[in-house]
Amino acid sequence: MKSAIIVFPGTNRERDMAVALQQASGKAPHMVWHRDTDIPDVDLIVVPGGFSYGDYLRAGAIAAHSPVLRSLKEKADKGIPVMGVCNGFQVLTETGLLPGVLMRNAGLKFICRNVGLKVETSQSLFTGGYEDGQVLSIPVAHHDGNYFADEKTLDEIEQNGQVAFRYVDENGAMNAAGNPNGSARNIAGVFNKEKTVLGFMPHPENAIDSAVGGTDGRGLFDGLVRALS
Amino acid sequence: MKATVHVTLKNGVLDPQGKAIEHALGALGFAGVDQVRQGKFLELKLDETDKEKARAQVTAMCEKLLANTVIENYTVEIEG
Numbered sequence: 334m335k336s337a338i339i340v341f342p343g344t345n346r347e348r349d350m351a352v353a354l355q356q357a358s359g360k361a362p363h364m365v366w367h368r369d370t371d372i373p374d375v376d377l378i379v380v381p382g383g384f385s386y387g388d389y390l391r392a393g394a395i396a397a398h399s400p401v402l403r404s405l406k407e408k409a410d411k412g413i414p415v416m417g418v419c420n421g422f423q424v425l426t427e428t429g430l431l432p433g434v435l436m437r438n439a440g441l442k443f444i445c446r447n448v449g450l451k452v453e454t455s456q457s458l459f460t461g462g463y464e465d466g467q468v469l470s471i472p473v474a475h476h477d478g479n480y481f482a483d484e485k486t487l488d489e490i491e492q493n494g495q496v497a498f499r500y501v502d503e504n505g506a507m508n509a510a511g512n513p514n515g516s517a518r519n520i521a522g523v524f525n526k527e528k529t530v531l532g533f534m535p536h537p538e539n540a541i542d543s544a545v546g547g548t549d550g551r552g553l554f555d556g557l558v559r560a561l562s
Numbered sequence: 563m564k565a566t567v568h569v570t571l572k573n574g575v576l577d578p579q580g581k582a583i584e585h586a587l588g589a590l591g592f593a594g595v596d597q598v599r600q601g602k603f604l605e606l607k608l609d610e611t612d613k614e615k616a617r618a619q620v621t622a623m624c625e626k627l628l629a630n631t632v633i634e635n636y637t638v639e640i641e642g
Contacts, residue, residue: 390627390628391630394627394630398626398627426632427630433632434630434632434633436575436576436633437578437579438578439576439578440578441578441579441582479578481575481576481632481633482632483574483632515576515578
């Protein structure tokens with residue numbers, strides 16, 4: 334699996350993502366700077382976490398209109414898989430590739446801890462390394478992760494099977510206690526309609542080593558390699 | 563020509579920052595304050611001299627970048 338990681342000024346998780354992709358695929362990803370207008374031919378494009386352009390205006394808003402994003406959108410429209418993590422999720426919603434928006438956390442605080450994450454479906458390029466309904470422990474680190482869309486959009490994405498991950502409590506139950514940031518219907522990650530684009534807030538790239546933070550994130554990268562190699 | 567843009571959260575979209583400001587005002591002794599909503603105010607200086615063209619230009623800017631219309635409304639005023 335060949336991959337590319339998009340890097341903006343203010344991105345800070347690109348190296349963690351590169352380590353995770355390399356560990357799973359054996360290949361170092363291409364790092365693509367925001368001013369570049371071409372993304373190499375790869376099997377997967379990743380928009381990593383951080384604070385692109387300092388989160389000015391709205392998280393992800395400026396990055397969504399950067400030169401490299403035009404190229405990303407063209408590739409996404411052709412069906413090249415795209416994954417946005419944390420700030421990358423915010424960028425992909427701002428481009429309109431994914432439905433909804435990420436608002437300020439309901440509790441107003443930056444949250445940095447492990448959360449319970451339920452895999453809604455294993456039937457995708459991204460989640461094939463997990464079982465349906467599997468509950469993972471994955472870190473989050475964000476200030477703007479409060480997923481919002483109007484009720485009609487939420488109903489639509491549920492009906493289309495576009496919910497990828499939900500926040501759950503330590504018993505795997507979907508409730509307010511397990512919802513760290515106020516996200517609508519505990520949604521932590523969504524696909525586009527075709528399930529070729531995925532965005533989510535938690536950081537599986539920081540859960541790939543038993544020495545630091547556990548290994549629950551590995552399934553995502555291993556699943557991607559199986560699907561895309 | 564000068565344009566001013568107000569970006570506000572749509573009705574029904576929760577505004578935890580507005581709520582926190584409301585509580586802080588209450589704590590400072592300002593009673594009777596309800597439903598504080600936080601928004602953004604932007605000023606733009608434009609080369610355009612035609613008022614209607616300027617309005618169309620700024621409206622396009624709002625749709626494309628200045629507001630996220632999933633959660634935000636905007637109003638545009640043109641002066642001068």
